[in-house]
Amino acid sequence: KFSNFAISFSIICILSGGINSFAQAVSSVGGAGGGIGWIVGSALSGMFALAMAQIASAFPTAGGLYHWGSILGNRFWGWLTAWLNLLGLITVLGAINIGTAYFFTGTFGSMFGFAGTDWQIVGFVAAITVIQAIFNHVGIKVTTFLTDISGYIIFATTAVLVVACLYFAPAIDISRLGACTNYSGAAGGEVFPQSDNIGYLFLLCLLLPVYTITGYDASAHTSEETKNAAHSVPRGIVSSVFWSAIVGWIMICAIILAIPDMDAAAAQGWGVFFGTMDAILPAGLKMTLYFFILVAQLLCGLATVTSASRMLFAFSRDDGVPGFSKALATVSPKYRTPVNAIWTATALCILYVVL
Numbered sequence: 001k002f003s004n005f006a007i008s009f010s011i012i013c014i015l016s017g018g019i020n021s022f023a024q025a026v027s028s029v030g031g032a033g034g035g036i037g038w039i040v041g042s043a044l045s046g047m048f049a050l051a052m053a054q055i056a057s058a059f060p061t062a063g064g065l066y067h068w069g070s071i072l073g074n075r076f077w078g079w080l081t082a083w084l085n086l087l088g089l090i091t092v093l094g095a096i097n098i099g100t101a102y103f104f105t106g107t108f109g110s111m112f113g114f115a116g117t118d119w120q121i122v123g124f125v126a127a128i129t130v131i132q133a134i135f136n137h138v139g140i141k142v143t144t145f146l147t148d149i150s151g152y153i154i155f156a157t158t159a160v161l162v163v164a165c166l167y168f169a170p171a172i173d174i175s176r177l178g179a180c181t182n183y184s185g186a187a188g189g190e191v192f193p194q195s196d197n198i199g200y201l202f203l204l205c206l207l208l209p210v211y212t213i214t215g216y217d218a219s220a221h222t223s224e225e226t227k228n229a230a231h232s233v234p235r236g237i238v239s240s241v242f243w244s245a246i247v248g249w250i251m252i253c254a255i256i257l258a259i260p261d262m263d264a265a266a267a268q269g270w271g272v273f274f275g276t277m278d279a280i281l282p283a284g285l286k287m288t289l290y291f292f293i294l295v296a297q298l299l300c301g302l303a304t305v306t307s308a309s310r311m312l313f314a315f316s317r318d319d320g321v322p323g324f325s326k327a328l329a330t331v332s333p334k335y336r337t338p339v340n341a342i343w344t345a346t347a348l349c350i351l352y353v354v355l
Contacts, residue, residue: 001232003144006151008216008240011307013096013300014248015154015293017212020099022255023270025208027188029198030262033205034252035177041209042245049216049241053234056220060229063314064220082315085217089308092215093349096304097125100297106274107290125353132302133346136309139335140225143306150299157292158251164289165258168280172257181262189269212248216240218307221314308345313338 025033055068065085070078101124105116114120136143166172184201185194192204219236223229226236259265259276268275277286315321316328324344332339 001226001228001235002151003148004219004222004226004229004232004236005239006147007144007222007303007306008219008236009154009244010147010150010296010299010303011215011218012213012240012244013150013154013296013303014212014244014251015157015296016096016099016300017214018208018248018251019273019293020103020297021208021211022252022273023189023191024211025205025252026256026259026262026266026272027183027191027269028201028205030179030181030183030266031176031256032178032180032202033208034249034256036180037202037205038209038245038249038252041206042213042241042249044206045210045213045216046241046245049237052217052220053237056223056237057230057234060220060223060226060233061314062221062224062310063318064217064223064311066311066315066320067318079320082311082320085311086308086315089215089304089311090345090348090352093129093301093304093308093345094125094352096297097129097301097349098353100128100294100301101125103297104294106271107287107294122353126350128298128301129305129346129349132298132305133342135302136305136342137332137335137337137339139337140222140306143302146299147303147306150296150303153292153296153299155247157289157296158247161289161293162251162254164281164285165254168282169258170260170280174257176256176259176262177253181266183266186267187263188266189271191269208252209245209248213241213244215304215307218303221307221310305342305345305349308349309338309342312345313341316341 025037059068059071061067066078066082069081098121101121102116104124105114109116135146180198182198182201184192195201216237219233219240223233226232255273255276258280260279265272265276312328316325319325321328328341328344330340331337
């Protein structure tokens with residue numbers, strides 16, 4: 001039960017999406033982008049999670065979304081859902097690992113002569129995706145062990161980050177969390193183009209929570225490797241979204257409250273998180289937090305490989321990939337994992353990043 005929760009919680013990973021996309025909140029409408037925007041976005045994701053959980057309790061299968069679409073609609077809707085789901089899983093895997101690459105560049109890159117050029121990013125993403133695939137290849141027990149650890153790392157690291165931000169913050173101004181300020185264009189480091197429409201900018205700030213709180217259908221994709229799936233899977237979906245929303249909001253608010261100067265921070269654009277940490281945290285604590293955040297992001301990619309490969313395996317098992325279904329539906333007799341689907345998903349992710 002915990003492992004099924006942990007794989008979705010690891011893919012959501014507030015230390016990945018919540019940090020790498022933090023600028024989307026600040027550089028749109030400022031403090032309200034996190035204080036209010038995160039709540040709105042989390043509520044929207046929560047509605048989808050409840051719907052998925054209800055259906056998963058009746059149909060706990062590895063195909064997840066596309067299988068449900070086929071049953072509740074027809075084969076065409078199931079087929080369309082499958083391809084959209086696969087496209088989403090491959091691109092989000094690429095996005096997660098690209099975010100990890102840029103996080104590594106901004107934290108430990110200088111120690112290794114890693115400047116973050118395009119080809120360095122591509123090489124880094126390819127390397128970590130292959131490593132994630134290897135762990136998936138050798139067995140679900142290994143993957144489960146790592147994603148279980150990831151759940152604890154996310155909770156513990158977030159707790160330390162929150163306490164550190166609040167302790168070392170120059171001042172605490174709670175009203176900042178509801179303050180809506182136009183930081184589009186140059187004022188927000190060109191994260192978003194200049195606009196005078198605050199309503200539009202508030203919608204843009206929702207990109208932070210809805211990008212972060214996604215991928216929780218992983219609990220469904222691992223249904224066939226989960227004990228008592230009809231109960232564990234829906235609970236895994238709902239609890240992973242619930243705890244990510246609550247803990248993520250506390251983390252985002254703590255970072256916003258720790259910012260010394262909102263105007264100066266917003267102008268840093270995508271560097272707002274690093275700028276804030278540099279300004280308030282002692283070097284040793286900062287680098288320790290960076291290390292565990294990086295580990296959590298790597299394990300987030302690992303869990304996404306698991307989800308994508310299981311979805312591709314299930315779709316192929318139902319003969320949904322013309323010409324390749326038989327090969328992709330193969331399970332290794334030694335490792336008991338869909339090895340061809342794992343490596344195909346990995347190759348597609350790397351190809352996507354290269355292109």
